[in-house]
Amino acid sequence: MRRVVIVTGAAAVGASVAVCVARSRSAIGARWRKFDFATSGMPRGPAGWVAAKTMAIGHRPFHAVVADVLDLRRDDDLLDVACGSGGLLQRQAAHVRHVAGLDASDIQLDMARRRLGNRIGAGTAQVVKGDAAALPWEDGRYSAVTCIYGMQYFPDPQRAVCEMYRVLRPGGRAVLTMGTSASDATRSGEPDAWGRGLWSEGDARRMMEDAGFTDVSISYPTGAGTSSLLDALWRAEGVPDARLVRGVKQP
Numbered sequence: 395m396r397r398v399v400i401v402t403g404a405a406a407v408g409a410s411v412a413v414c415v416a417r418s419r420s421a422i423g424a425r426w427r428k429f430d431f432a433t434s435g436m437p438r439g440p441a442g443w444v445a446a447k448t449m450a451i452g453h454r455p456f457h458a459v460v461a462d463v464l465d466l467r468r469d470d471d472l473l474d475v476a477c478g479s480g481g482l483l484q485r486q487a488a489h490v491r492h493v494a495g496l497d498a499s500d501i502q503l504d505m506a507r508r509r510l511g512n513r514i515g516a517g518t519a520q521v522v523k524g525d526a527a528a529l530p531w532e533d534g535r536y537s538a539v540t541c542i543y544g545m546q547y548f549p550d551p552q553r554a555v556c557e558m559y560r561v562l563r564p565g566g567r568a569v570l571t572m573g574t575s576a577s578d579a580t581r582s583g584e585p586d587a588w589g590r591g592l593w594s595e596g597d598a599r600r601m602m603e604d605a606g607f608t609d610v611s612i613s614y615p616t617g618a619g620t621s622s623l624l625d626a627l628w629r630a631e632g633v634p635d636a637r638l639v640r641g642v643k644q645p
Contacts, residue, residue, distance in 0.1 A: 454481060454485065456542070456615065456636070457481055457482040457485060457486050457542070458485075458486060459615040459638070460482065460486070460540055460542055460569055460638065461482070461486035461487070463569050463613060463638055463640055464538055464540060464567055464569045464640070465567070466486065466487055466489070466490055466538065467490065468489055468490060468491065469490075469491055469537070470487075470490040470491060470537045470538045471490070471491055471492040471493075471494075471535065471536045471537050471538070472487050472490050472492070472493045472494070472536065472537070472538045472539070472540070473493075473494045473495075473496070473529075473531070473535070473536045473538070473539045473540070473558075473561060474493070474494070474495045474496070474539075474540045474541070474542070475496050475526050475529070475539065475540070475541040475544060475554070475558060476496070476497055476498075476526060476541055476542065476543065476544025476545075476547075477495030477496060477497050477502070477506055477521070478497060478499075478502045478505075478506070478542075478543075479502050479505035479506050479509060480495050480502075480505065480506030480507075480509040480510050480521065481509070482540060482542065483495055483506070483509075483510060483519070484509045484510060490538075491518065492518050492519070492520075493510070493513065493518070493519045493520075494519065494520040494521070494522070494531075494536070495510075495519075495520070495521045495522075496521075496522050496523070496524045496526065496529065496530075497521075497523065497524075498523060498524070498525070500523070503521055503522075503523055506521045507521050526541070526544065526548050526554040526557065526558075527548065527549070527550050527553040527554050527557060528557065529557045529558070529560070529561050531561045532561070533560055533561065534561070534562065534563035534564070534566075535561050535563070536561050536562055536563065536566060537562070537563055537565070537566045537567070538562075538566060538567050538568070538569075539558045539561065539562055539566065539567075539568040539569075540568070540569050540570070541554070541558065541568075541569075541570045541571070542570075542571050542636075543571055543636070544571075545570055545571060545572050545591065546571075546573075546590035546591040546592070547590065547591070548591075551572075551591065551601070552601055552604065552605070555570070555601050555602060555604075555605040555607075556605045556606075558570070558605075559605040559606045559607060559641075559643060562643040563643070564643055564644065564645040565642070565643065565644070565645045566642070566643045567640065567641070567642055567643075568602075568607065568640065568641050568642075568643075569638055569639070569640045570602075570638070570639050571636040571637060571638060571639075572593050572598040572601065572637055572639045573591075573592050573593035573594070573595070573597075573598055573636075573637045574592070574635060574636055574637055575614045575635050575637060581594070582594035582596075582597045583597070593637075595612055595637065598612065598637060598639050599612065599639070602639055602641045603641075605641075606643065607641030607642060607643065608641065608642055608643075608644050609640075609641065609642040609644075610639065610640070610641045611639075611640045611641075612637060612638065612639055612640075613637075613638045613640070614635050614636075614637060614638070615635060615636070615638060
């Protein structure tokens, strides 16, 4: 099991913030839910716009880890499900042949379209609104698929995994976040303090294999994402490092 460590200069600041935030866990959770974000996974309104902008900054280090695990190549066609504001596609996939993003948030999609405007105009990128459980692409369209911080919000996560498998071509790779390093067997299937789904390592692996994936591997990118205030807040709420699950669609 591979571990990737990211060290950032903001760790000390984040730790100080985390101590303060941890003391008001329930209050912060209640306020965050008023943004209609934690319960739906979709930023809305002015508060949702601020949350989306903050996430775009906070997720940058984690996107780099995902790209490394996925091993993106120039001849790849990459789909990012729950793409958010398109940060992974813009920063980590600028060299690949074609990129596409799908999300359900209009705020995030507007940001993604601005980020990828040049590529969209050139015909090498696509950003669409849609449902992860019914991806609007034909079988075998992509060579690589990612889904970062999206699975825990899907009403039918198993169906979403099956859809990602369907749109992959033989030999294609997928990297998804599925639960965290603290999601043990006794908590699998239960929501966390923010209303997000949790899976044990065994259940995460089983979901991938049930969809058809082989060569399933799991890693925990320790410290990824601690470069932002948002990630410091999340970690103060008891959310440890995300579990990265990688699978391959056999030829």
